[in-house]
Amino acid sequence: MVSSTAASGSSPLTEAGPLSLCAREPHVPADRLVAEMVPPPRFDSVRFATYVPDPDQPSQTDAVGVLEGFAAGLGGAVRPGAGKRGLFGFGRAKAKSPAGPRGVYLDGGYGVGKTHLLASLWHATPAEPSRKAFGTFVELTNLVGALGFQQTVRTLSGHALLCIDEFELDDPGDTVLVSSLLGKLVEAGVALAATSNTLPGKLGEGRFAAVDFLREIQGLSAHFRALRIDGEDYRHRGLPEAPAPYSDEQVTKAAYRAGGASLDAFPQLLEHLAKVHPSRYGALTDELRAVCLTDVRPVPDQSTALRLVVLADRLYDREVPVLASGLPFDQLFSEEMLNGGYRKKYFRAISRLTALARDAKTLVAE
Numbered sequence: 029m030v031s032s033t034a035a036s037g038s039s040p041l042t043e044a045g046p047l048s049l050c051a052r053e054p055h056v057p058a059d060r061l062v063a064e065m066v067p068p069p070r071f072d073s074v075r076f077a078t079y080v081p082d083p084d085q086p087s088q089t090d091a092v093g094v095l096e097g098f099a100a101g102l103g104g105a106v107r108p109g110a111g112k113r114g115l116f117g118f119g120r121a122k123a124k125s126p127a128g129p130r131g132v133y134l135d136g137g138y139g140v141g142k143t144h145l146l147a148s149l150w151h152a153t154p155a156e157p158s159r160k161a162f163g164t165f166v167e168l169t170n171l172v173g174a175l176g177f178q179q180t181v182r183t184l185s186g187h188a189l190l191c192i193d194e195f196e197l198d199d200p201g202d203t204v205l206v207s208s209l210l211g212k213l214v215e216a217g218v219a220l221a222a223t224s225n226t227l228p229g230k231l232g233e234g235r236f237a238a239v240d241f242l243r244e245i246q247g248l249s250a251h252f253r254a255l256r257i258d259g260e261d262y263r264h265r266g267l268p269e270a271p272a273p274y275s276d277e278q279v280t281k282a283a284y285r286a287g288g289a290s291l292d293a294f295p296q297l298l299e300h301l302a303k304v305h306p307s308r309y310g311a312l313t314d315e316l317r318a319v320c321l322t323d324v325r326p327v328p329d330q331s332t333a334l335r336l337v338v339l340a341d342r343l344y345d346r347e348v349p350v351l352a353s354g355l356p357f358d359q360l361f362s363e364e365m366l367n368g369g370y371r372k373k374y375f376r377a378i379s380r381l382t383a384l385a386r387d388a389k390t391l392v393a394e
Contacts, residue, residue, distance in 0.1 A: 046283035046291035046320065050300040054311035058174040061307065062183060065161040065171070068345030071147035079144055085259040088141065091134065094255055095145055095221075098132050099152035102188050102219050129253045131220030133195075136257035138372075138379045142223035145257075146191050149221050155188035162191040166338055169202060170307035172209065180209065185216035194341070195222040196373065207247050214251055222252065271389050272356065276322045279353045282391040288317035289391075294324045294354060298332050306338040313339075316348050318391055324354030326362060333361055334370065337377045344380040349388035357381040 067074070076096055081088035132149075134142045150162045161184060163171070172180045184190060190213060210220060274282075283291035292300075304312060313319070327333040343350060360381075361374045 046286075046289045047316070049290050049292050049312060049319070050296050052304075052312050054304065054308045054314070056308050056311050058171075060311075061167070061171050061174050064310070065163045065167070066157060067147040067150055067162050070345050070347050071143060074144050074147050075151055076145070076148045079141055079148060082259045085140075085257075087136075087256055087258045091145060091255050091257050095132065095149050096152065098219075098221070099149050099154070103154040129251060130214045130218070131222065131252040133252035133254045134221075134223045134257055135254055136223075136259065138376050140257045140259040142257060143193050146193055146221055146223050150189065150191050153189045159187050160189040160191070161187055162193070164193045164341060165195045165206075166306060166341075168192055168209075169205065170305075172205060174307065177205070177209065181212045181216075184213055185218060187213075187218050189219045189221065192220070192222040194373075194376070195224040203248075210251055211247060220251055271385060273324065273353050274351065274392060276353045278392055279320045279322050279351050282351055283318075283320035286318050286320075286391050288315065289320050290316055290318070291320045291322075294321045294352070297321065298327065298336065301335040301339060302332070306335060309339050309342045310346070313342055313346055313348055316346075318388060319343060319348055319350045320391075321350065321352040322354065324352045324357070324360070326355065327360055327365075330365065330368075330370065333365055333374065336360070337370075337373045340377040340380050340384075343384060347387070348384065349391065350381060350384040351388040351391050352385065357385060 076092050079088075079092060081092065134145060136142055147162065150160055153160055175183060214220065280291060283289045301309075327336055358378050360378065365371065365374055
């Protein structure tokens with residue numbers, strides 16, 4: 029695996045002063061995209077036993093039981109030796125496709141622990157890490173972009189399990205692409221697991237003409253057994269309110285005082301994100317221990333907002349605290365955005381950035 033320094037194109041961290049995300053132009057080779065299809069650091073140690081169901085939400089306990097049984101049934105999903113091929117995947121035996129849905133779909137609100145359960149399923153599946161993959165929907169489509177469709181099918185077709193986090197269809201092209209990819213993988217005997225805030229039969233509603241792509245959406249839905257997980261956002265359950273934004277001076281001093289922090293003006297960072305492909309946002313944050321932002325203000329348009337959502341996901345996955353001045357994070361997106369087709373992504377970003385802002389409180393001197 030390529031080192032984070034080499035992949036990101038950045039120099040190692042020093043104590044001379046804060047870094048700048050705007051100065052980073054990461055380059056991520058395709059083999060790194062494949063190698064990193066594992067649960068992110070935040071979910072590296074989670075297991076079903078560490079999931080704490082809300083006693084007032086029986087669906088959470090039920091989901092754990094279903095997923096434990098699903099994982100136990102995957103031990104013989106792929107023939108021995110099927111995972112022993114490289115990036116291009118030649119020489120892998122094709123498994124027999126089982127009858128019925130070959131996947132499980134976790135649907136629920138923000139912060140009910142869907143990603144925790146998905147990562148726990150990955151860990152519990154009795155297969156070598158090279159025979160199971162975990163990534164976000166965006167990371168999966170980025171992998172197809174980097175490898176090509178046929179090569180992605182060959183690379184993943186011998187896996188016992190593919191876990192897809194935050195599964196949402198943002199445009200018609202993604203609908204056809206993912207439907208075709210999952211169909212090929214199911215034919216090869218790959219089990220599927222996914223999370224989303226939208227039931228599989230309703231993917232894409234509010235974003236494009238679902239009628240025109242009903243066939244593809246129904247095909248996706250047929251691959252999954254849906255599990256509804258109810259509950260409130262655990263990221264804020266019983267916790268104090270997120271801190272109010274700090275002053276520019278406080279954020280700047282904290283960035284210089286904290287080792288391994290970055291410091292950027294929020295408007296300039298948004299401009300820079302437009303020049304970096306979202307598949308590289310993880311590498312953009314390599315080796316960072318904190319992100320410090322000044323002059324946080326509402327995002328100007330939807331394209332910018334969606335890029336920010338991806339960055340928020342990568343920061344959250346890597347447990348990088350975010351210290352900011354300007355407006356609070358719940359004012360990043362306009363009312364029109366929060367009522368539109370991408371609203372679930374925006375609310376997820378607010379939830380995650382708020383959690384990271386809470387984590388950043390220790391960066392500010394008392």
